[in-house]
Amino acid sequence: MDAQADRKVILVTRRTRLEELLVRFHTLAQAKFYIEHLGADFADYVKEHESYVAAKRITVETLEAYGRYQVIDRSFLPNFLFAPDDIIVSLGQDGLVANIIKYLDGQPLIGLNPDPYRYDGVLLPFEPRDLKAILGETASNQRQHKTVTMARATLSDKQVLYAVNDLFIGPKSHTSARYEIQSGKHKEVQSSSGVIVATGLGSTGWMKSVVTGSVGIVSGLLHKPSSFAYQAASWDSSTLQFAVREPFPSRASEAKLVFGEVSAGKPLTMSSLMPENGVIFSDGIEADFLDFNSGAKAVITIAEKQGRLVV
Secondary structure (H helix, E strand, O other): OOHHHHOOEEEEEOOOHHHHHHHHHOOHHHHHHHHHHOOOOHHHHHHHHHHHHHHHHHHHHHHHHHOOEEEEEHHHHHHOOOOOOOEEEEEOOHHHHHHHHOOOOOOEEEEEOOOOOOOOOOOOOEOHHHHHHHHHHHHOOOOOEEEEEEEEEEEOOOOEEEEOOEEEEEEOOOOOEEEEEEEOOEEEEEEEOOEEEEOOHHHHOHHHHHHHHHHHHHHHHHOOOOOOOOOOOOOOOOOEEEEEOOOOOEOOEOOOOOEEEEEOOEOEEEEEOOOOOEEEEEOOEEEEEEEOOOOOEEEEEEEEEEEEEEO
16 A cells, blocks of 8 residues: 555545435435425425535545545544544535534645535535545645634633634523623623634634624714725634624623734633523534533633644
8 A cells, every 4th residue: 555545534524404304304205395395495405415425426436546534424523533644535515624623633624515516615625526636645745735723712620612713602592691801901791692702714704794793883873884894814813803792881791892802922711600501612513512601711712723724
């Protein structure tokens, strides 16, 4: 076996919408009835599934010719142990790439777009037919990559959660969060619907939405259009940005520390004042969370590890 092929490849896949429906309804007929009863096009679900299956077949055939490989579903990521020299291949949408990176520690990740006609694929620069050439160059360390800065939340009990796009700190449901927040020397007690901390990669997502909405509200109140142009940060940015969602000023809470940066020398510290239902989750995956209830203290910093996205 070629020495380069000694590096194991881990292919991470995800269920299609059709497969998720089959898990829920057990039969294709029942799934079709449900979707068409809602007025949706079931044929689109089938077409998407067939495209994904075809892309997966091409990918697996390439890996079989390459050498050692393993296929895992994304649901196994939280408990899967990656070897330091593994090469990871993602076959799915952009969200799958972000979901994978936070479980890696510098291993190269190749993003494959299973359906270029359906997905823009900002994080998916390649198609399955490109994998053979990309894999060989990656295995021999001849392929360039983009560095991705990650965020890290560390609780006082040493529990840790990483984020590739953003962290959410706040209530589990649509209620108010109460907490003490500190950035630098500025500290205050707040009541809000939660705090978003975004990486450079995540600055094009949830953070952009929060900022754009805030600017639009101010423009409406002033009856004056804003000339503000939001600028996303680079993927390898040395800072994170945080924003407080819907802060509520009152006798017991302030709303001055609502936006700022987190850097290597300036962490963001939050102490929960919520007796229950306080959480911290990352990258929009609510099922993977840390409890953030009264007595818990979280320190948000730039992660000590970085992602490597092959380009």
